Amino acid sequence: MATSHGSxxxxxxxxxxxxxxxxxxLPDGYTVNxxxxxxxxxxxxxxxxxxxxxxxxxxxxxxxxxxxxxxxxDGSEDIVSAGEAYxxxxxxxxxxxxxxxxxxxxxxxxxxxxxxxxxxxxxxxQ
Numbered sequence: 001m002a003t004s005h006g007s008x009x010x011x012x013x014x015x016x017x018x019x020x021x022x023x024x025x026l027p028d029g030y031t032v033n034x035x036x037x038x039x040x041x042x043x044x045x046x047x048x049x050x051x052x053x054x055x056x057x058x059x060x061x062x063x064x065x066x067x068x069x070x071x072x073x074d075g076s077e078d079i080v081s082a083g084e085a086y087x088x089x090x091x092x093x094x095x096x097x098x099x100x101x102x103x104x105x106x107x108x109x110x111x112x113x114x115x116x117x118x119x120x121x122x123x124x125x126q
Contacts, residue, residue: 057110
């Protein structure tokens with residue numbers, strides 16, 4: 001059920017390997033997600049099978065802890081560090097360079113499509 005507000009503890013915990021997310025759908029087709037991602041998680045193998053083998057969802061967020069890298073299909077990169085707000089455009093591969101804690105907003109449909117494929121890839125790696 002969509003909510004217009006809530007705290008991290010209000011949202012159910014979802015785990016995928018060492019990934020932890022507490023998320024909820026917002027009105028107008030967006031998902032809010034509090035994420036904990038361990039260092040080293042991510043990389044090209046997680047996104048295999050998506051168009052261009054990259055996440056096709058845009059994300060807006062804030063990084064509370066750690067550092068991550070987004071590598072885009074055009075070859076450019078963004079390194080995001082704790083204390084920074086960020087925008088990741090479609091066509092990126094994510095990699096946690098350090099343990100990460102973030103708050104992220106994404107269009108629900110694109111985010112779900114990405115996570116379905118990522119979940120299959122994680123299962124295949126275990």
